[in-house]
Amino acid sequence: MRRKVLLRCSRERGGPLLAELVKETGLLPHLLRADLTARGSELLISLEEEEVETLRTSSFLKEKGVELREIKRTLQLDRESCTDCGACISLCPTGALRLGEDYSLQLEEERCVFCGLCVPACPVRALKMGEF
Amino acid sequence: MKTVAEINEKIRRGEAVVVTAEEMVEIVKEKGAAAAAREVDVVTTGTFGAMCSSGAFLNFGHADPPIKLGGGEIYLNDVPAYAGLAAVDTYIGSTSISRTRGMEYGGGHVIEDLVRGKEVELRGRGYGTDCYPRKEIETTITIHDLNQAILYCPRTAYQRYNAATNSRDETLYTYMGTLLPEYGNVTFSGAGVLGPLGRDPGYRTIGVGTRIFLGGAQGYIAWEGTQHYPGKGLGTIAVVGDLKRMDARYLRGCTIHRYGTSLYVGLGIPIPILDEEVARTAGTDETQLRTNLLDYGVPRRERPVVREVTYAELRSGRIVVGKKEVPVSPLSSFRMAREIAWTLKRWIEKGEFLLSEPVERLPADRVFRPMKQVAPVPLVREVMTRQVVTVGPECSIAEAARILAEKGFDHLPVVDEHRRLVGIITSWDIATSVGTGKTRVSEIMTRKVVTAREDEPVDSVARSLELHSISGVPVLNERGEVTGVLTSDDLSKLVGRRR
Numbered sequence: 001m002r003r004k005v006l007l008r009c010s011r012e013r014g015g016p017l018l019a020e021l022v023k024e025t026g027l028l029p030h031l032l033r034a035d036l037t038a039r040g041s042e043l044l045i046s047l048e049e050e051e052v053e054t055l056r057t058s059s060f061l062k063e064k065g066v067e068l069r070e071i072k073r074t075l076q077l078d079r080e081s082c083t084d085c086g087a088c089i090s091l092c093p094t095g096a097l098r099l100g101e102d103y104s105l106q107l108e109e110e111r112c113v114f115c116g117l118c119v120p121a122c123p124v125r126a127l128k129m130g131e132f
Numbered sequence: 133m134k135t136v137a138e139i140n141e142k143i144r145r146g147e148a149v150v151v152t153a154e155e156m157v158e159i160v161k162e163k164g165a166a167a168a169a170r171e172v173d174v175v176t177t178g179t180f181g182a183m184c185s186s187g188a189f190l191n192f193g194h195a196d197p198p199i200k201l202g203g204g205e206i207y208l209n210d211v212p213a214y215a216g217l218a219a220v221d222t223y224i225g226s227t228s229i230s231r232t233r234g235m236e237y238g239g240g241h242v243i244e245d246l247v248r249g250k251e252v253e254l255r256g257r258g259y260g261t262d263c264y265p266r267k268e269i270e271t272t273i274t275i276h277d278l279n280q281a282i283l284y285c286p287r288t289a290y291q292r293y294n295a296a297t298n299s300r301d302e303t304l305y306t307y308m309g310t311l312l313p314e315y316g317n318v319t320f321s322g323a324g325v326l327g328p329l330g331r332d333p334g335y336r337t338i339g340v341g342t343r344i345f346l347g348g349a350q351g352y353i354a355w356e357g358t359q360h361y362p363g364k365g366l367g368t369i370a371v372v373g374d375l376k377r378m379d380a381r382y383l384r385g386c387t388i389h390r391y392g393t394s395l396y397v398g399l400g401i402p403i404p405i406l407d408e409e410v411a412r413t414a415g416t417d418e419t420q421l422r423t424n425l426l427d428y429g430v431p432r433r434e435r436p437v438v439r440e441v442t443y444a445e446l447r448s449g450r451i452v453v454g455k456k457e458v459p460v461s462p463l464s465s466f467r468m469a470r471e472i473a474w475t476l477k478r479w480i481e482k483g484e485f486l487l488s489e490p491v492e493r494l495p496a497d498r499v500f501r502p503m504k505q506v507a508p509v510p511l512v513r514e515v516m517t518r519q520v521v522t523v524g525p526e527c528s529i530a531e532a533a534r535i536l537a538e539k540g541f542d543h544l545p546v547v548d549e550h551r552r553l554v555g556i557i558t559s560w561d562i563a564t565s566v567g568t569g570k571t572r573v574s575e576i577m578t579r580k581v582v583t584a585r586e587d588e589p590v591d592s593v594a595r596s597l598e599l600h601s602i603s604g605v606p607v608l609n610e611r612g613e614v615t616g617v618l619t620s621d622d623l624s625k626l627v628g629r630r631r
């Protein structure tokens with residue numbers, strides 16, 4: 001399973017963080033979300049499990065003053081309980097939730113950024129945010 | 133021309149041709165309504181959506197010594213049930229909410245738990261009479277302990293329903309689900325092509341006494357539904373059935389986020405294809421099923437229509453609102469609607485389900501009237517304070533501070549040269565700006581302002597003040613110009629007047 005990792009660095013630094021990461025570590029992460037907050041910039045990326053280790057132990061993080069946090073969250077869909085009503089779909093900012101060909105709910109975990117919007121919107125509580 | 137009796141004869145012989153509404157659409161498209169009418173005997177439909185006007189009548193039997201709960205209080209798993217019937221009868225409605233768990237658990241959940249055979253705690257109080265001396269009861273029951281458990285829903289199966297969106301700059305939590313700000317999403321309910329009443333909009337074959345699929349068992353149409361409004365294509369039905377025979381797969385308690393609890397009810401109606409006309413309506417496709425997309429950002433009874441939409445567009449998952457394409461959520465499950473139509477089809481094919489002729493037609497001329505209100509709710513423009521002091525964004529902070537202090541205001545709207553609102557500045561903003569070196573109002577003002585519209589009823593503004601814990605809001609006209617302020621003071625004066 002691919003792991004999601006949050007990279008955070010202070011505002012002053014700026015610069016093309018992702019491009020530098022690719023260049024210096026040779027890793028090719030998927031960019032899931034990029035946020036500019038008051039505290040600095042945040043990138044949510046996904047990597048293979050062993051790549052997370054490569055990044056964690058690389059000198060890149062220290063040199064650039066980047067903080068790495070592995071996201072230990074999952075979004076769980078209880079298939080037994082889900083009625084495929086679709087109430088959650090239009091709230092998802094990344095299109096991780098949609099109805100399939102047969103009108104059953106499809107959750108594409110890879111695209112989920114754990115914003116949590118869908119969880120309380122599910123009328124039968126079939127979606128739960130889990131930690132691992 | 134066929135009769136229901138002839139179709140039933142075919143069902144008994146195992147010869148009836150039964151198709152779902154989805155299949156019927158294809159048949160009519162391919163062969164035309166006349167041929168479809170000759171070929172097909174029954175079209176099955178289905179819908180699975182939250183139906184707030186639903187609940188169940190329960191009879192507990194008598195305790196020893198007996199208690200009269202009627203006129204007292206009844207709680208099932210802490211959810212209040214109706215105590216206005218005879219001694220041990222009650223009605224548990226889907227929207228009644230738990231006194232301890234709030235919206236997480238309500239009457240709809242109690243019904244689902246009963247159907248699942250779970251134990252439900254019954255607590256009740258009576259006032260004590262000569263024949264019912266007992267005053268309190270506390271016990272657990274299951275559906276098997278009840279003498280009768282009758283699902284009765286006064287309004288279900290809306291023929292069609294509007295779709296919803298939200299023009300405001302804040303998220304709304306409605307019975308149409310969570311509506312994101314600035315037309316961020318669209319929600320709709322109804323099973324479209326599978327929706328029962330829409331397949332026979334003239335109610336030629338559907339009426340009082342029609343046998344239906346209800347909650348996984350056979351049930352009946354009891355009456356026209358409340359708010360039945362055929363003239364607008366908004367027909368509804370009241371349905372009844374034996375809860376003891378039902379299946380929790382088709383009856384699910386639910387919580388609509390920050391709105392309340394309800395019950396998802398699975399319901400399907402068989403349409404006997406008596407003639408070409410019935411075949412034609414039963415085969416109407418979703419591009420011809422229209423409804424209005426309404427703006428729930430306007431908290432009035434008549435919400436403005438944003439645009440007209442077809443079910444085909446809604447079903448596609450994305451829809452254009454204004455200039456952008458936004459995601460759509462159905463609120464009722466199409467997959468479950470399909471499953472219900474297929475189940476009903478199988479029942480009929482196997483001869484387990486016979487059609488019934490309505491004993492009474494549904495009224496075709498009923499209208500849905502609004503509530504009679506003795507005192508209409510005043511509009512914002514009728515109670516707002518019109519003398520409103522504003523400043524421009526270039527005004528100095530010192531000047532703004534002077535105005536606030538002089539007039540004893542808490543906040544000042546900041547407007548541009550056209551009197552259009554660009555922000556608001558409060559004494560708090562000014563206090564925290566001290567020593568920051570900032571000098572202009574525009575540098576410290578809050579840009580995201582809670583506002584009211586002149587033509588809004590004051591009740592919705594009162595709710596907004598409460599939600600945001602603020603004491604007043606600038607009032608805008610339809611051009612976005614500031615024309616007044618509405619404060620909690622204005623509102624409390626009003627309460628005095630209305631008493």
Ligand code: SF4
Binds near residue numbers: 091
């Ligand atoms: S948590 Fe957010 S991103 Fe993930 S599926 Fe739910 S709405 Fe989409």
Ligand code: SF4
Binds near residue numbers: 085086087127
């Ligand atoms: S809102 Fe809940 S029940 Fe409905 S489709 Fe999403 S997960 Fe399933």
